[in-house]
Amino acid sequence: MNITPIQKKAWLELKVEGRLDASWAEHFFSTVAAHMREGRHDIRVDATELNYLSSAGMRSLLRAHRELAAVSGQFAIIRASEFVIRTLSMSGFDSLLKLDLADQDDAPEADESEDKGAGWTSKGIRFEKFAIDPDARMEVRPAGRWIPWARLDAAECEKIPLGRDCIAIGTGASAESFEEAKDRMGDFASAAGCTAWLPGTGADSPDYILQEGRFVPELLAANGLRAVGGISSLLRFSPAEEGASLELSTLIESAFAATGATSVAFVAIAEVDGLVGVSLTRSPGLIGENDKPAEFPELREWMSFCGERVHSGKQALLVGFADASRSGLSQPLLPALPSRNGWAAHVHAAVFPFHPLPNGEIYMSDCVAQLFAGAEPSALLHLVEDARPTLGLGASSFLRGACWCAPATFHSEAR
Amino acid sequence: MLELNNVKKTFFPGTPNEVQALRGISMKLEDGCFAAIIGTNGSGKSTSLNAVAGSFMVDSGQIHLDGHDITKWPEYRRASLIGRVFQNPFAGTAAEMTIAENIVLSMRRGKTRGLGLALNRRIREEIKERIRPLNMGLETRIDNPIGTLSGGQRQALTLLMATWLRPKLLLLDEHTAALDPKSAAQVAVLTKEIIEREKLTALMVTHSMQQAVQLPHRIIMMHKGQIVEDIYGERKARVKVADLMNAFDRVRRRDLFDASVAEQVLPQFA
Numbered sequence A: 001m002n003i004t005p006i007q008k009k010a011w012l013e014l015k016v017e018g019r020l021d022a023s024w025a026e027h028f029f030s031t032v033a034a035h036m037r038e039g040r041h042d043i044r045v046d047a048t049e050l051n052y053l054s055s056a057g058m059r060s061l062l063r064a065h066r067e068l069a070a071v072s073g074q075f076a077i078i079r080a081s082e083f084v085i086r087t088l089s090m091s092g093f094d095s096l097l098k099l100d101l102a103d104q105d106d107a108p109e110a111d112e113s114e115d116k117g118a119g120w121t122s123k124g125i126r127f128e129k130f131a132i133d134p135d136a137r138m139e140v141r142p143a144g145r146w147i148p149w150a151r152l153d154a155a156e157c158e159k160i161p162l163g164r165d166c167i168a169i170g171t172g173a174s175a176e177s178f179e180e181a182k183d184r185m186g187d188f189a190s191a192a193g194c195t196a197w198l199p200g201t202g203a204d205s206p207d208y209i210l211q212e213g214r215f216v217p218e219l220l221a222a223n224g225l226r227a228v229g230g231i232s233s234l235l236r237f238s239p240a241e242e243g244a245s246l247e248l249s250t251l252i253e254s255a256f257a258a259t260g261a262t263s264v265a266f267v268a269i270a271e272v273d274g275l276v277g278v279s280l281t282r283s284p285g286l287i288g289e290n291d292k293p294a295e296f297p298e299l300r301e302w303m304s305f306c307g308e309r310v311h312s313g314k315q316a317l318l319v320g321f322a323d324a325s326r327s328g329l330s331q332p333l334l335p336a337l338p339s340r341n342g343w344a345a346h347v348h349a350a351v352f353p354f355h356p357l358p359n360g361e362i363y364m365s366d367c368v369a370q371l372f373a374g375a376e377p378s379a380l381l382h383l384v385e386d387a388r389p390t391l392g393l394g395a396s397s398f399l400r401g402a403c404w405c406a407p408a409t410f411h412s413e414a415r
Numbered sequence B: 001m002l003e004l005n006n007v008k009k010t011f012f013p014g015t016p017n018e019v020q021a022l023r024g025i026s027m028k029l030e031d032g033c034f035a036a037i038i039g040t041n042g043s044g045k046s047t048s049l050n051a052v053a054g055s056f057m058v059d060s061g062q063i064h065l066d067g068h069d070i071t072k073w074p075e076y077r078r079a080s081l082i083g084r085v086f087q088n089p090f091a092g093t094a095a096e097m098t099i100a101e102n103i104v105l106s107m108r109r110g111k112t113r114g115l116g117l118a119l120n121r122r123i124r125e126e127i128k129e130r131i132r133p134l135n136m137g138l139e140t141r142i143d144n145p146i147g148t149l150s151g152g153q154r155q156a157l158t159l160l161m162a163t164w165l166r167p168k169l170l171l172l173d174e175h176t177a178a179l180d181p182k183s184a185a186q187v188a189v190l191t192k193e194i195i196e197r198e199k200l201t202a203l204m205v206t207h208s209m210q211q212a213v214q215l216p217h218r219i220i221m222m223h224k225g226q227i228v229e230d231i232y233g234e235r236k237a238r239v240k241v242a243d244l245m246n247a248f249d250r251v252r253r254r255d256l257f258d259a260s261v262a263e264q265v266l267p268q269f270a
Helices: A022-037 A055-070 A082-091 A248-259 A328-333 A364-373 B045-053 B099-107 B121-134 B151-163 B181-198 B209-214 B233-238 B241-256 B259-268
Strands: A002-007 A012-020 A042-046 A050-053 A074-078 A118-122 A125-131 A138-142 A158-161 A166-173 A186-191 A194-197 A207-210 A218-229 A233-239 A263-274 A277-280 A303-305 A315-323 A344-352 A379-383 A397-410 B002-011 B019-029 B034-039 B060-065 B082-085 B169-173 B202-205 B218-223 B226-231
Touching: A002 A022, A012 A022, A012 A055, A022 A042, A022 A055, A042 A055, A050 A055, A050 A082, A055 A074, A055 A082, A125 A248, A158 A166, A166 A194, A166 A315, A166 A344, A186 A218, A186 A277, A186 A315, A186 A344, A186 A379, A194 A364, A207 A364, A218 A328, A233 A248, A248 A263, A248 A315, A248 A344, A248 A397, A263 A364, A303 B241, A303 B259, A315 A364, A315 A397, A364 A397, B002 B045, B019 B045, B019 B060, B019 B218, B019 B226, B034 B045, B034 B181, B034 B209, B045 B060, B045 B082, B045 B169, B045 B202, B082 B151, B099 B121, B099 B151, B121 B151, B151 B169, B151 B181, B181 B209, B209 B241, B218 B241, B226 B241
Parallel strands: A012 A042, A012 A050, A042 A074, A138 A397, B034 B202, B034 B218, B082 B169, B169 B202
Antiparallel strands: A002 A012, A118 A125, A125 A233, A138 A218, A158 A218, A166 A186, A166 A218, A186 A194, A194 A207, A233 A397, A263 A315, A263 A397, A277 A303, A277 A379, A315 A344, A344 A379, B002 B019, B002 B060, B218 B226
16 A cells, blocks of 8 residues: 655645555554644545555544544545445445545635634744733742652641642642651642642552542642643644754743743643653652662662653653742742753653644643543653763653643742 | 572672672572562573572572572582473483483482383383373373474473472573474463472573563562562562563663762752
């Protein structure tokens, strides 16, 4: 089977030649999925040269249709032969696949209904900004008072609700009491009522808790930042040049630019180019009197380093706070960002299998909920930059995605 | 029961080729426990097996087997308690001797041998009975030289010979690694069957994550001469190949986490 992509102005045409049977069905679907990953959500299959269609082939067409429908995309078969039309009609797939018998060359060149934001290109990345609520902002307060790597006391922990109205990151555990939590505290990230946390038990993959009905998840936080408020802007980004990727600091810079603020809170869902980060492998609640977790090599008993750029091709949910205002208030929980003088940032990333986002203006709560409704998160990292000469892994970077952000006001005490 | 207590071994000490092969390993295998040792090349898994078998004397630490302190026992003396199967299917048998002759040797392992006939009709029948369940048709070929058999057949027989006298401990050193995939699977199944039927205590070195997950009750992971993971009980019941790969990945990441990384990341961890 030959699949030739032809980029039209408003859609992508895939000219399919040969047999779409069990041997080629997966290849066909993978090709469609790869184009979806690149943001092409209107895909039409030119079936002029498609000379055989088995049930496996029909299933792959159906799969492509469903995947595109899930991101509000379009999938159609054009210029189908009599054989293909008959096969699809007799199988009852014609209605599902929006079998389009007309030649589509005269179709309008662009979909006028699609939301278009104000756009710009920077460092090979195309940005689009959508204003959501220009007056919205986030009030950020600390949660818990643990200072790494001191011994953790029950009195320093704070139970925090993680409902749909807030975003949060930090170190904590889903538990009723300190006794229950102290041997399992780990990094967490929460947005839109969905919280992923990596138990500090050496677990490989995060656990997660979701807001359901009247149930609002709570975490006992040793420390963290929790923000309540609204989103002011949505940034969409994708590579404008082949090989271009967006470093975390550039994403933060774009959030500063989009909000016009020097302190921001943000949530992003992005395809990962590579992540660099650490995670707690042992709960800070277990730090004993004679332990020195901040000293090497003992640090390795408490923290894991990714060792290489990881999770390429997956989807990350980023929850973060950044500050370029040099405000003293925010410093304890906002460590300096090595690559940017005077900037501070604290970002956690929960990693999921890749699933494309719809194009245009999209809603954070829907997208985050959809992420958690799919396959489970496979990792959770506290992102860091590794600026070591030669050996350094650099900074986390991303290919395409969406970033919802708002100006942030950092408060020194919990309300 | 097998018990290793802080066993250390350094090869070529004080030379540029010095290798700290075992850095104080301790483990206790209860009677009837079947454990697999996994690890990267040079992790010390085969060295651990050889230390137990007595292929060399350890530098320090103790090894107890079936209530005996065997630390200072020579290899031949330990053979009365231990059955072994090696990676090379041609290593545990005498190629020129027949199947029956090889087996009768193993039947008398650790026992006094006289000048009487080793093989008689009763023993031949017993041998046939014991090798029939292998389902390899070997019971009709017991007078054939063992060297005429395939690697898989020979390894199956070696396994049977090693367990003929129900040893206190069975050591399996990557015993399926040199076989073709089909024979390897057959011998793996046979291994599990024999160990379970005879309720043997066994220690198996393997590179196959699939075998480590499917065959034993317990998985011991070694790295640089130390035990870094010991998976048993309910953890073993749910462990998957991906979990073992993750465990290897953790070990690898830990090696990459050096002082220069610590210097970079500590200030960024608030």
